Amino acid sequence: xxxxxxxxxxxxxxxxxxxxDTRSLAQKIDWKFDTIIAIARGGLSLGHLLGESYDIREVFxxxxxxxxxxxxxxxxxxxxxxxxxxxxxxxxxxxxVDSGDTLIEVLNVLHxxxxxxxxxxxxxxxxxxxxxxxxxxxxxADRWIEFFWSVDLNRKK
Numbered sequence: 001x002x003x004x005x006x007x008x009x010x011x012x013x014x015x016x017x018x019x020x021d022t023r024s025l026a027q028k029i030d031w032k033f034d035t036i037i038a039i040a041r042g043g044l045s046l047g048h049l050l051g052e053s054y055d056i057r058e059v060f061x062x063x064x065x066x067x068x069x070x071x072x073x074x075x076x077x078x079x080x081x082x083x084x085x086x087x088x089x090x091x092x093x094x095x096x097v098d099s100g101d102t103l104i105e106v107l108n109v110l111h112x113x114x115x116x117x118x119x120x121x122x123x124x125x126x127x128x129x130x131x132x133x134x135x136x137x138x139x140x141a142d143r144w145i146e147f148f149w150s151v152d153l154n155r156k157k
Contacts, residue, residue, distance in 0.1 A: 009143040012151060021124050021138040022046060026053045028136045031120055035087040037062050039106060040080075042095035045149060046124060050093060058087065062110075064102050076105040081113055089118045096141055097123045100131035107132075 025046075035058040038047025044061060051059035060082035066073055084090060092110070097103055103121060110119055125145055126137040 010146050011143050012146045013148060015148045015152075018045070018124070018148060019049075022049045022053070025122055025124065025136060025138050026050060028138070029091070029122060031089065031091070031135075033089040033091040033120065034058060035060065035084065035090040037082060037090055037092045037106075037110075039064055039092065039094040039102060042147070043093045043123075046093045046095060046122075050091070050122075060084075062092075062106060064106060066102050072099075076102050078105050078109045081109060084110075084114050084117055087114070087117050089120070092119055092121045094121075094123045094134075095147060096125040096127070096145060097121075097130045097132065097134050097137070098127050098141070099129075100133075103130075103134070104132050 034056070036047050036051055036056055038044045038059065038061045040061045040063045047059050047061065051057070061080065062078065062082060063080040064076050064078050066076040092103070092106060094103065107119060107121070110117070121134040122136040123134045124137065125139050125141040126134055127141045
């Protein structure tokens with residue numbers, strides 16, 4: 001039995017769409033939060049822009065590793081957990097909720113570390129097949145999204 005490579009349909013996501021969708025996401029979020037955590041790396045640009053939009057200085061990142069190149073790992077590793085002892089309501093942001101594994105693991109780690117903090121989630125894209133849905137999102141993803149930050153500045157040519 002031979003295996004053929006699966007051709008994946010891709011969609012380029014330019015900066016202009018990112019700005020428009022971030023503005024749209026900011027308008028959808030109907031919850032008062034005092035802190036933003038961006039899941040690195042994909043959520044960093046979104047976290048920064050939302051911090052500017054809401055004039056929130058408490059913008060942190062949390063790191064995850066769920067893939068080794070294009071190979072999905074058995075378990076998502078979560079590290080660099082921010083100090084949230086002063087936080088009450090925290091918005092966790094990422095570029096896309098694909099399988100949902102990353103978001104689930106980040107929520108598990110943060111709930112365990114900070115059981116009295118309220119966490120909500122937002123992303124630009126969400127796949128209906130994910131195990132978890134963000135509280136707010138802008139678009140449904142039906143193919144692989146090539147974000148401008150991965151394509152436009154890619155030096156691996």
